[in-house]
Amino acid sequence: MSALLYALGILLIGIGLAVSIALHEIGHLVPAKRFGVRVTQYMIGFGPTVWSRRRGETEYGIKAIPLGGYIRMIGMYPPHKGDAPGTIREDSTGFFQQMSDEAKEWESSQYSPEEQHRTFVNLSVPKKLAVMLGGPFMNLVLSVLLLAVLLIGFGLPTTTAEVKSVSQCVVPATAPPDADCAGMPPAPAAAAGIRPGDEITAIAGEPVGDFQDLSRIVRAHPDQEIEVELVRDGAPMTLTVTPLSNDVVSLDADGRPIIGEDGAPRTEKAGFLGVSGTQAMVRQPITSLPGMVWDTFAGTAKVVLTLPMRLWDIGVTVFSDQPRDPNGPLGVVGVSRLAGEVVSADAPGFEAKERAFTLISMLASLNMALFVFNLIPLMPLDGGHVLGALIEGARRQAARLRGRPDPGPVDMSRMLPVTNVVALAFIGMSVLLLYADIVKPIRMFGP
Incomplete structure (x- = not known):
């Protein structure tokens, strides 16, 4: 069963990527056709053709290597000045110049002089930009x-203000990981009667949207008596709590720990309540x-x-x-x-x-x-x-x-x-x- 699910995941991402590539090429195809350019091919992938079908003047198909896609428009390169499409000068010298001339010769052989007005190179600059930016825009x-x-x-995954757990004591951030509550003061939340499952809605008169709001407000009120408004089993309640001043990890504006030059988190004195939030997907x-x-x-x-x-x-x-x-x-x-x-x-x-x-x-x-x-x-x-x-x-x-x-x-x-x-x-x-x-x-x- 696990192997089938694994294969399903690969199939789903493959379909999503194929659709993304296909729509990218449609972003090129639609404006090109709208501006009168003759598009000879619309292909998903590279290499040998696996399947194709011609609709009007365009061949639509899928190729063997699914690493991209392309559309082929006539006249990507201009003919030599004064030369008609399908001709090339004979005085070209140098490897790079020859490469350029051969590419022009091949390009101009794909259309007749009567189709010069339908070439990509004949488009105005704004139309060229529309064609080439259409793919990325999609x-x-x-x-x-x-x-x-x-x-x-x-x-988005968010830590909400619904209480997941309540600490029984205040443990400084500088304490060892295996420290217990022996000799530690009781946590303010436990002393005030806050329980797991309580949804905190406001602290010190400030509304609380998520756990980051809760933490910010509590940290700003060390050793100050404040009111905590919450909802328990559908009923609103108000409790009084005094966050204790404690050594806590310093946070930046986005709520991430600030790491010092020694690689260890920085600490500071701030209010401590003693609750953890609940992880949930919250619609934005x-x-x-x-x-x-x-x-x-x-x-x-x-x-x-x-x-x-x-x-x-x-x-x-x-x-x-x-x-x-x-x-x-x-x-x-x-x-x-x-x-x-x-x-x-x-x-x-x-x-x-x-x-x-x-x-x-x-x-x-x-x-x-x-x-x-x-x-x-x-x-x-x-x-x-x-x-x-x-x-x-x-x-x-x-x-x-x-x-x-x-x-x-x-x-x-x-x-x-x-x-x-x-x-x-x-x-x-x-x-x-x-x-x-x-x-x-x-x-x-x-x-």
Whole structure:
């Protein structure tokens, strides 16, 4: 049964990724067709064709290697100035120039002179940007929609103000881990009669939304008598409590422990109540979506910007005894493994809702990664074409201001050497991640 669930997890994440790629390519396909460009192919995957069907002038299909997709538009490169499509000059010299000319020759052989107006290169700069940004934009929309489902439909893991447990005594943060209550003062919560299951709604007149609010208010009132409003078995109650001044771990603005230079948590004198909160999935208002989208984008962009360094670290760890960074990049195999673990793991408190939440969260992150990664201004990524269109627009505007002739479209075929180097780098990255995912996989629930 566990093996079947593991396979189901891989299948679900595979379907989600395939849909994401398919919609990415639709983001390119729809504006291209809308602007009259002839699209000859719409393919999911690379390599040999597994299935295809022609609809009108476009072949739609699936290829054997599910690592991306593409659409093929006629006229990606401009013909030589003064030459008709399908012709090429004979005076080309140099390896790189020959590579560019051969690419142009092949491109121009795919359409007749009468179809010149239907080429991608013939589009205006705004239309080129719309076509090339359409794919990443679809992934951004998908990521935002999935994050909205998580926020509004499932909620976020939150420590609520419902009391899970009550400490019987006050133990300083500097005490050893095995310290007991001998000689320790009683905890204020226990002395005031607070019980597990009580839902604290306000402290010292301030409303409490979650355990972070509760902790913040209590810490600010050491040795001060305050009122605690709570609900017990559906009935509201008010108790009086005096938080004791105690050595507690210092927290930052986000409620995370502050670690000192020696690696140990910093401590400070603050009010102590002696209760712990309950972990629960709490639905969030739609107003919290922009913040979550930005956090997801910023985190993904940080990973992409530091990708070379992270890949170097992975290369070091897979050929040494160093542990792999659990927050580092993953390949297709690594993502599939995690999805299999999510669906099949027998972990306490990890039920169907938590499994669905985690899978949707993975897909939201994958789509944000596709959005950010494809905006890298390098060929053959969408960002490379976007950069070319922006340069073309800047050149034309500069020529117009100087009263000079239109310089025409940017010849992206001259970037083919760079394109090939980047493509080889991506292949190398994929191979490294594949090897790392096999020999040193990242696991969600440990070995």
